[in-house]
Amino acid sequence: MFESKSGIVFVAGIGFFALAFVSNAFVPALMYKNIPEKKVEELITPNLRYQFEDLARRFPESFEKAYGTPPEAPEENEKWWNEQCATALRRGHKIYVGEGCWHCHSQFVRPVSNEEQRFGPVSRSWEYQNELQRPVLFGTRRVGPDLSREGGRRSNDWHAVHFYHPLDLSEGSPMPDYPWFFDGSPDKPNERGLAIMTYVQWLGSWLESYPYYESYVPSPLVKPEAEEEAGQ
Amino acid sequence: MSAASISTGAHAEAHTHHDLVDEKIVRWYFITALIFLGTSMVAGILMAMQLIRHNPLNGIEIFSAGRWRMIHTNAVAYGFLANGFLGCLHWSIPRLTLQPVFNKHLSWLIYGAWQFVVGATAVGILFGEAQALEWGETPVWIDPVAQLGLLLVAINFMTPIARMKGPMYVTLWYFMAAFVWTFLTYAMGNFMPQYYVGGTSAGAVGGLFIHDLVGLFVTPLGWGLMYYFVPIILKKPIWSHGLSLVGFWGLAFFYPLQGIHHFLYTPIPMFLQYGAVVSTIAVELVVTTVVINFFGTLWGNAGVVKTNIPIRFFYTGMIYYFLTCLQCSFQVTLTFQKIIHFSDWVVGHAHMVMFGVFSMWIMGMMIHLFPRMLNRPWASQNLLEWHYWLSTIGVGFMAGDLILLGVFQGWSWAALEPWDASVDFSYPFWVLRVIAGLAMFGGLLAFAQNIRLTMQAAAKEKAVRA
Numbered sequence A: 001m002f003e004s005k006s007g008i009v010f011v012a013g014i015g016f017f018a019l020a021f022v023s024n025a026f027v028p029a030l031m032y033k034n035i036p037e038k039k040v041e042e043l044i045t046p047n048l049r050y051q052f053e054d055l056a057r058r059f060p061e062s063f064e065k066a067y068g069t070p071p072e073a074p075e076e077n078e079k080w081w082n083e084q085c086a087t088a089l090r091r092g093h094k095i096y097v098g099e100g101c102w103h104c105h106s107q108f109v110r111p112v113s114n115e116e117q118r119f120g121p122v123s124r125s126w127e128y129q130n131e132l133q134r135p136v137l138f139g140t141r142r143v144g145p146d147l148s149r150e151g152g153r154r155s156n157d158w159h160a161v162h163f164y165h166p167l168d169l170s171e172g173s174p175m176p177d178y179p180w181f182f183d184g185s186p187d188k189p190n191e192r193g194l195a196i197m198t199y200v201q202w203l204g205s206w207l208e209s210y211p212y213y214e215s216y217v218p219s220p221l222v223k224p225e226a227e228e229e230a231g232q
Numbered sequence B: 001m002s003a004a005s006i007s008t009g010a011h012a013e014a015h016t017h018h019d020l021v022d023e024k025i026v027r028w029y030f031i032t033a034l035i036f037l038g039t040s041m042v043a044g045i046l047m048a049m050q051l052i053r054h055n056p057l058n059g060i061e062i063f064s065a066g067r068w069r070m071i072h073t074n075a076v077a078y079g080f081l082a083n084g085f086l087g088c089l090h091w092s093i094p095r096l097t098l099q100p101v102f103n104k105h106l107s108w109l110i111y112g113a114w115q116f117v118v119g120a121t122a123v124g125i126l127f128g129e130a131q132a133l134e135w136g137e138t139p140v141w142i143d144p145v146a147q148l149g150l151l152l153v154a155i156n157f158m159t160p161i162a163r164m165k166g167p168m169y170v171t172l173w174y175f176m177a178a179f180v181w182t183f184l185t186y187a188m189g190n191f192m193p194q195y196y197v198g199g200t201s202a203g204a205v206g207g208l209f210i211h212d213l214v215g216l217f218v219t220p221l222g223w224g225l226m227y228y229f230v231p232i233i234l235k236k237p238i239w240s241h242g243l244s245l246v247g248f249w250g251l252a253f254f255y256p257l258q259g260i261h262h263f264l265y266t267p268i269p270m271f272l273q274y275g276a277v278v279s280t281i282a283v284e285l286v287v288t289t290v291v292i293n294f295f296g297t298l299w300g301n302a303g304v305v306k307t308n309i310p311i312r313f314f315y316t317g318m319i320y321y322f323l324t325c326l327q328c329s330f331q332v333t334l335t336f337q338k339i340i341h342f343s344d345w346v347v348g349h350a351h352m353v354m355f356g357v358f359s360m361w362i363m364g365m366m367i368h369l370f371p372r373m374l375n376r377p378w379a380s381q382n383l384l385e386w387h388y389w390l391s392t393i394g395v396g397f398m399a400g401d402l403i404l405l406g407v408f409q410g411w412s413w414a415a416l417e418p419w420d421a422s423v424d425f426s427y428p429f430w431v432l433r434v435i436a437g438l439a440m441f442g443g444l445l446a447f448a449q450n451i452r453l454t455m456q457a458a459a460k461e462k463a464v465r466a
Ligand code: HEM
Pocket: A103, A140, A141, A143, B040, B041, B042, B044, B045, B047, B048, B069, B072, B073, B076, B344, B346, B347, B350, B351, B354, B355, B359, B433, B434, B436, B437, B438, B440, B441
């Protein structure tokens, strides 16, 4: 067997591969079989909706250009927001993958090295059972911090400026500039910019303690009408 | 037995080498491989410049460092390593089996299809279409073509092996297994996480994929070729057949079982993580036997390392291999993982094995084969020395620098220092990495220049004769 063609093809080639496949891939697949995989539509929480509507308020022109205007009727209106939010999430995920963000940022918090204190609760299996983790974005390198608890930690304005030119907000940052997420300036995110911000704000928005960040201060949010009143 | 197969190899040369080996395709594979290596290194330098904030192309969409980092790893794996290995296989398999490949036209079809796959991958990545799978970033729509290509490769090379009579030499064990494994690995890694499993279990599959690609495609082809070229150049058989058996079967059994060690401390069940750790340490022992076997073969002829450049490349690679594996048996333990995971330690490890070992071997084989195909010696011995020393010192420097930096980063993170602190103190190390990278790139340029000179001389000679 050890030096024969059939031994090598069937035992070493197929047999050992299959053994490893069963133990290292099939077993975990079976173990998580009972956690249903969520569709993007099921991932929209009030936390995320809040951030998404916040984008609409902060960047009204950009938002209208990318998503149009919401319908008036209340039920339709609700449905419309959820649909647009799902579209933005899908698109944001695609950008996150295509730009290789996941080669510089991980998306899982380990139970060691004080990561729980730095980033937030340790990651658990159910958090990854959804369409946007297919293939899973654990990541293997952290040039920048873990992002799995990033949602709500910074305001949308912060993200816009940061994506446009990270050095403006973070001295010495090696993160690349992403001017193509904008139409010329950080206050004009385009469809891609809105999508990646929605995606980043989604990360961790499913947790009860959201956002998990010690020194979190809610960003002051003023509704457009209130702003107008104040201006008058 | 090993001695027997080698002498039949020599026998073939006397009679039918040109019927067996299509030298032109070997040359084409080699040149293409080197072009991709150059591309990959430029991409690596671009990413390295981004980290030290001196990327001249920052802010231009298709030159985004994140995208070029994916070009970097993909060009090296599929453009350089795969092409380099295919070239060497076109030389060694027909000579070992005394049978031509299944079909020479098919060989060229595969060559073309493969360059299409690599080129399309690069274009896909540049335009933001990557798939979220480390080393499997090939956009989803190219995957079936690549899969078909791998099937054709297996058919083309398995046929001569199947037709061959008599005992099989060690090299062929590795090759046969590698063809089966590569096909299965690619299918598993690129389709399962995309279509069938999600979440954490997809993480397990992804880990298995990155790992198997190195362990079941690159490693067996690399060692198989070493078992072929080292005894031929040293003109003596491998030291111990028993150790060859241990090496092959140990690798075959333990290597695939380790996939999950890339994702320790993830939500993947702990008992599976322990299993991966234990089999990783087991494979380290197996590797040691292989390295001992090769140094046993060199025993008594060590002087050859000074005079014979290919042998020098091979054995330098083996020393780096041993070091990488030694490093690995530490880094795989959960104690080390706490600190070094996610840090530059891992990047140092990756360069030590991918460049220090496999690229050194491929370049060594190229140095051995080019003169045989061009029928003349290398134009410049000096350039060969430059190539060797720049590559060896460059990669040693890069790996040492990054491994040390990784430890510092890990400690800084665990100590809850602000994130920026870890970026700030990495700066000088990252600068050193750029310098080391430029040295490696310089080595490649020396090699390219040498090939050019040698080919020109060969062409001139042909013209004179005609
Ligand atoms: C000019 C020389 C090179 C330079 C400057 C360079 C630079 C880089 C950089 C900056 C990264 C990203 C590291 C990070 O995310 O922190 C990287 C990753 C990588 N490089 Fe290179 N590289 C070079 C040559 C090579 C070669 C020749 C190979 C393979 C034969 C290679 C294999 C890899 C691999 C496998 C990774 C991924 C590491 C990981 O994800 O852990 N590199 N390289």
